[in-house]
Amino acid sequence: MTGLSLHCEFVQKILTGFIVNEVRKAGFSRVVVGLSGGVDSALSAYLGAKALGPTNVWALLMPYTTSSPESREHAELAVKQLGIQSDVIDITPMVDTYFERFPEADHVRRGNKMARERMTILFDHSAHLKALVLGTSNKTELLLGYGTLYGDMASAINPLGDLYKTQVRQLARHMGIPDTILQKAPSGDLWVGQTDEGELGFTYEEVDRVLYLMIDRRYEIPEIVAAGFDERFVRAVLAKIRSSQYKRRLPLIAKISARTIDRDFRYPRDWGK
Amino acid sequence: MNRYTIALAQMNPVLGDLERNLALHEKTAEEAIGRGTGLLICPELSLTGYFLKDIVSSVAIPLTSPILGRLRDVSRRIDLVVGLVEESPEHLFYNTALYLSNGEIRHVHRKVYLPTYGIFDEQRYLAEGSRIRTFQANIGRSAILICEDMWHPSAAWVASLDGMEILISPSASPGRGGLEDGQSFANARAWETINRAYAQLFTCYVLYANRVGYEDGACFWGGSEVIAPSGEPVAKAEYLSEQLLVAKIDPAEVRRARMANPLLRDERLDVTFRELERVQREGGR
Numbered sequence: 153m154t155g156l157s158l159h160c161e162f163v164q165k166i167l168t169g170f171i172v173n174e175v176r177k178a179g180f181s182r183v184v185v186g187l188s189g190g191v192d193s194a195l196s197a198y199l200g201a202k203a204l205g206p207t208n209v210w211a212l213l214m215p216y217t218t219s220s221p222e223s224r225e226h227a228e229l230a231v232k233q234l235g236i237q238s239d240v241i242d243i244t245p246m247v248d249t250y251f252e253r254f255p256e257a258d259h260v261r262r263g264n265k266m267a268r269e270r271m272t273i274l275f276d277h278s279a280h281l282k283a284l285v286l287g288t289s290n291k292t293e294l295l296l297g298y299g300t301l302y303g304d305m306a307s308a309i310n311p312l313g314d315l316y317k318t319q320v321r322q323l324a325r326h327m328g329i330p331d332t333i334l335q336k337a338p339s340g341d342l343w344v345g346q347t348d349e350g351e352l353g354f355t356y357e358e359v360d361r362v363l364y365l366m367i368d369r370r371y372e373i374p375e376i377v378a379a380g381f382d383e384r385f386v387r388a389v390l391a392k393i394r395s396s397q398y399k400r401r402l403p404l405i406a407k408i409s410a411r412t413i414d415r416d417f418r419y420p421r422d423w424g425k
Numbered sequence: 426m427n428r429y430t431i432a433l434a435q436m437n438p439v440l441g442d443l444e445r446n447l448a449l450h451e452k453t454a455e456e457a458i459g460r461g462t463g464l465l466i467c468p469e470l471s472l473t474g475y476f477l478k479d480i481v482s483s484v485a486i487p488l489t490s491p492i493l494g495r496l497r498d499v500s501r502r503i504d505l506v507v508g509l510v511e512e513s514p515e516h517l518f519y520n521t522a523l524y525l526s527n528g529e530i531r532h533v534h535r536k537v538y539l540p541t542y543g544i545f546d547e548q549r550y551l552a553e554g555s556r557i558r559t560f561q562a563n564i565g566r567s568a569i570l571i572c573e574d575m576w577h578p579s580a581a582w583v584a585s586l587d588g589m590e591i592l593i594s595p596s597a598s599p600g601r602g603g604l605e606d607g608q609s610f611a612n613a614r615a616w617e618t619i620n621r622a623y624a625q626l627f628t629c630y631v632l633y634a635n636r637v638g639y640e641d642g643a644c645f646w647g648g649s650e651v652i653a654p655s656g657e658p659v660a661k662a663e664y665l666s667e668q669l670l671v672a673k674i675d676p677a678e679v680r681r682a683r684m685a686n687p688l689l690r691d692e693r694l695d696v697t698f699r700e701l702e703r704v705q706r707e708g709g710r
Contacts, residue, residue: 156605158604158605422440424440
């Protein structure tokens with residue numbers, strides 16, 4: 153499946169150009185990124201540092217008490233290797249205070265709360281540091297809806313949103329992200345033992361090949377099956393895309409005026425920039 | 426000044442800001458004049474930016490606009506091809522390219538084929554042009570085809586039969602896909618194929634001016650180029666970066682190509698007409 157392989161040098165040039173261009177047009181010169189210790193946020197930070205210079209990238213490490221110590225070590229490794237500025241903000245007090253009232257909350261509620269807590273800190277730092285929030289969601293998780301709405305999915309600009317997870321790995325390797333980060337099992341690290349592939353029930357390698365055919369190449373389901381994929385798997389992937397469509401759109405507006413925002417009031421974000 | 430040294434402006438216009446883009450045009454024209462060129466070709470919608478959406482009506486100008494007056498003044502010193510949203514007397518908005526020379530508008534081309542698929546949405550906002558005509562430019566008999574017009578060989582073919590020696594193609598092409606294969610996008614490679622093929626098939630120069638920069642995350646890839654009537658590249662700009670590409674045009678190359686490959690001489694308009702009429706009669710598209 154050559155369609156998923158990247159000419160990394162060219163892609164790196166496009167994405168760093170994107171960061172420089174869109175950050176400056178918004179009137180900023182810095183970015184702030186939440187570093188989890190995983191490959192996606194590391195790649196965003198590496199691209200940001202390459203684009204804007206390390207002094208213009210702020211990394212925030214925002215562990216919760218159950219976060220794996222390894223995650224923090226890996227985030228610190230990326231910070232050190234890049235020479236970017238960083239700060240550690242423990243989100244345990246805010247999250248725990250909230251759940252004292254809701255002790256029965258399950259790990260999904262808790263995980264979402266953590267992701268949104270981190271989002272509020274990133275956007276507070278956006279104002280504080282005059283830095284745009286750099287996104288870290290890749291195309292695979294955006295399509296599968298495998299992210300927290302208004303949590304880790306929130307950002308100002310996202311250099312990774314058109315790269316599948318397996319492409320993120322290729323580019324990360326190209327940019328010299330340490331093997332320890334590249335080779336560990338992807339995880340939201342929202343509860344102990346969580347892994348993406350365990351939770352999703354398939355590997356990124358498998359699902360990216362299906363997504364590439366379905367989305368980029370617009371194969372119909374029978375055609376994907378004919379290309380050698382299990383039909384139940386393909387239908388499960390499509391079901392995830394469909395059921396998470398709301399996460400990729402603005403909130404639904406009741407359309408009653410002569411001109412509704414985003415339906416027939418359509419302006420580019422880079423308006424006048 | 427050598428009238429046959431030309432420049433392609435691989436520029437990055439501001440989205441929806443006529444005044445700043447006008448200043449960019451004037452600055453680029455000064456540079457082009459300084460480098461001894463007699464013609465400056467700017468990309469599609471160079472005065473407005475490309476993904477305008479509802480900005481279209483705010484940046485649309487009639488051909489009598491003072492903004493064009495300033496560019497007409499510049500054209501007393503260098504011929505210009507510029508892109509704009511033209512508002513017609515009927516208040517229709519066209520994706521237009523103008524050829525300005527000696528203070529006058531010498532040619533108006535309104536984009537005929539408005540892409541409305543994939544990343545494109547032009548028919549929602551713009552009216553379709555309906556003319557494909559050549560005109561006399563200082564460098565030779567020329568036609569302007571804007572971006573998507575180039576993806577319809579009939580447009581270039583009509584221009585060819587109308588006397589085209591120079592095919593001027595202002596473009597705002599966002600890069601799409603194909604990132605596994607090399608230092609360009611899949612559609613960039615397709616464009617390069619088209620430019621070479623048209624130059625060779627219509628034995629004309631192709632002057633392809635594509636823009637750079639990003640709009641709402643879409644990346645315009647640049648790679649502007651001049652292709653000789655033999656199909657050989659004469660000059661090629663970098664991908665992704667702003668550049669003024671200067672190249673020499675030799676009209677004798679058209680003559681030489683047409684002696685080597687008398688394709689234009691051998692065109693069979695009678696056969697084509699008859700067969701087109703038959704296809705239409707028999708219910709083809």
